[in-house]
Amino acid sequence: MTDETMSIFSPKLAARLDALTAKYPVRRSALVPMLLYAQDEVGYLSDAVIAEVAERIGITELDVRNVATYYSMLRFKPAGKFNVQVCTNISCMLRGGYEIFERFQQELGIAHKGVTADGVFSLEEVECIGACCWAPAIQVNYDFHDELSPAHVPGILAGYRGRAQAEGKGTDA
């Protein structure tokens, strides 16, 4: 896809995806990163995202869906602006991962895979995120927060809520 105007993505992302297709000995190797980077911008793998990625790689949309459904980070419905992922796997569980997860549910009023009404947050219970020695740990989008207790939860949410508001104002101006 050389014609930038045809892309549903921002010029920056489109350029990044162009570079990705040239990066590998075999074009298709760009598929998984391309889906993830597209999701980072669009929020989820919409039909339009899948169609464009299929065209960029040169495979069918069905082929793209077949691969995308395998990976747990890829989603087909919008998540919140900030996706809170709470690890409850063994090392986190032993140090209170479920208590953290429960507190997030209370504070946000949503359950596993839920999205808040204002679209700012979504919540997920996830498998091991590779922070076992700093448990319990969570990720908000790609940011790690570790060595948590339930008391940390309101502060974490306030920080991201503030960012959402600041970015919202930025858009209005």
Add this chain to the structure above:
Amino acid sequence: MPRLVSHPDEVKIVSKRFGLGAAKIDRYLELGGYQSARKCLAEGPDWIINEMKASGLRGRGGAGFPTGMKWSFVPKQSAKPKYVLVNGDESEPGTCKDHLIFLHDPHSVIEGTIIAGLAIGAKTGFIYLRGEYRYLLEIMERAVADAYAKGFLGKNIFGSDTEFQIITQTGAGAYEVGEESALMESLEGKRGVPRIKPPFPAVVGLYGGPTVINNAETIATVPHVIAMGGAAFSEVGSPRNGGTRLFGISGHVERPGVYELPMGYNLKRMIYEVAGGVRGGRGLKAVVPGGSSTPVLLPEEIDIGMDFDQVGKAGSMLGSGGVVVIDDQTCIVEFALRTISFYQHESCGWCIPCREGTDWLKKSLTRFHAGFGERKDIDNIQYLAENMMGRTFCPLGDAAAMPILGFVKKFRKEFEEHLGGKACAFAKHLDLAVV
């Protein structure tokens, strides 16, 4: 930022640059970086492989296969391009060592990849990080760009006429992709289902070419092996287990963290001295010695050296070196349920014994933990797990079955205590779970 820990018993080889700013290439060079790659370029493939064999370095991903021998299996002549593949899909519960390597010493991964490439005659290396490690991928990509800018990667590495390229790759969430053939499928832009072996990756790997695939810790260790000399590295560890290991101690200990200790270091001492003992002065109930897939050890079984052979002899595995410590206020049935829930979620569904086995084990253990188990269920859980062993393309089936077998065999009494609708004696977590 993950907290760094230290203990006087540590022997810092792989972690010696942690916390010293070595993610910056100039700092890495100041600290002796890229000397090993230069040396290997001068000495050639046979010399490298001999050093690696002499080092006794064994794969840090979990299987413990001797690295030098693995490299020597790659054919010298090949019609298809050869590849080096670095497995940074670190996803085994209890394991977070590669996290620190990517964060603090990304150039050691690059340097190790170059050396592996020189050893097998590959011109391209891939560094694959799990999708969740985005901030670490960004650190790795910065490091790779810096290495290109210095001429350490590219058409003429270190001013020689040897070419070596490195390509970074992100996953998108999949434990199974940590299995070597599934990782190659993922890197080829496919679902991460495993391939049948043989052929092994050394013969037919990525894009059909001969491929060496090593764990990120193994690769990060390689430059140190070269710097010290294989024989000297070997002397640090125990017999047939060269060097040190980044042991991640998590769970109910006073001072969890990643500690670099010599192979063969005593597990009991690791828990009670290095990690400060069981949290809050509680008693020890059990230890998972090498990541969630390794069979549990009882307190009376932990007076052993932590190397591949000694842990194997004790009936478990050294695995990924992720030591998970469980105190006496923990319900083992619940721990088993959380463990199998993970494997059920992560089974790719390709092989029926794994897909169905993990699902039925999860169902049985859920019912059991809820207090609706029957005595025959205990035997059924064992029967199911035993029948998954060795019957799948990749080791995920074994990885799911082995820990469950361990829990049922060693804690049968605790399973029996859940019979007859009796409430679990410990705090419950999993009624909250949507696992």
